[in-house]
Amino acid sequence: MLSVSDNIGSGMDTQRDHSLDGLLELDGETLFLDHEGKYHVRFRVKQVPVTKVRPHGLDYSLTLHGPDNKRIAGFDNAHPAPRALWTNPFDHFHRNKVVKPYDYRDAAALLASFWSLVDEVLATRGIK
Numbered sequence: 387m388l389s390v391s392d393n394i395g396s397g398m399d400t401q402r403d404h405s406l407d408g409l410l411e412l413d414g415e416t417l418f419l420d421h422e423g424k425y426h427v428r429f430r431v432k433q434v435p436v437t438k439v440r441p442h443g444l445d446y447s448l449t450l451h452g453p454d455n456k457r458i459a460g461f462d463n464a465h466p467a468p469r470a471l472w473t474n475p476f477d478h479f480h481r482n483k484v485v486k487p488y489d490y491r492d493a494a495a496l497l498a499s500f501w502s503l504v505d506e507v508l509a510t511r512g513i514k
């Protein structure tokens with residue numbers, strides 16, 4: 387029988403992103419952010435095989451939508467970003483019509499970046 391210390395000593399699971407489980411559980415969720423239901427966020431997150439295009443083994447899209455249901459902002463790696471010179475041209479974020487690279491580190495950092503962007507966008511629109 388193995389103990390916890392046996393697993394720690396063996397180096398098992400040292401590279402595992404422990405925040406990934408929480409991100410994966412959000413797949414398919416839509417959360418409404420205001421009382422009128424005009425602003426909402428959507429999460430699409432799937433584990434996929436690790437490839438050059440998806441080095442984190444994730445296919446994700448975390449998006450903020452406004453009253454017209456159009457995306458206002460979000461993070462994704464669903465398509466190539468406009469500039470081929472980026473280290474990983476698939477990880478990026480959108481805000482309005484601007485697309486910028488995103489340096490994916492782990493699921494917790496992705497969620498923190500997403501919620502910061504959501505807070506910033508809603509604040510500029512006067513939504514609390």
